[in-house]
Amino acid sequence: MAPPFTLVGIDHVVFTIDDMPRALAFYQDVLGCVPGYSYPALGMEQVWAGAALIVLWDITHPGAASAVPPVSGGCNVDHVCIATSPFAPDAMRAHLAAHGVQIDREATHGGARGMGHSFYIFDPFGNKLEIKGPAEYPDGR
Structure with missing residues (x-):
């Protein structure tokens, strides 16, 4: 059975960190990333790396x-x-x-292409993957 989608690429990668100022300094100053979405209640900052996002999640928050x-x-x-x-x-x-893959959770939130629907699953080795559709707009675009 063929998948009901085609792969587009990586939307974002999430790195857990324990020092947000140091992480932002590295990604912005050393790599040249620019600020993206900010989720202060979660202790999370996102930075653009070209067309994709790197998400920095402060586990001390x-x-x-x-x-x-x-x-x-x-x-x-x-x-x-x-x-x-x-x-x-x-x-x-x-x-x-059909492939015996359990859905961990579903959510709609921001990513590199905007707000969209996501499915969180785990690969056979325990790696968490987010399968994210494109942006969904209230006007149906």
């Missing part, structure tokens, strides 16, 4: 309680977001179920 904490050995990525073409949520649910 009370709003980051659901973030995956760093693991010894350097693992500090919460999830990778894969951008897709438009999809029908019911078709996505059916596709994932």
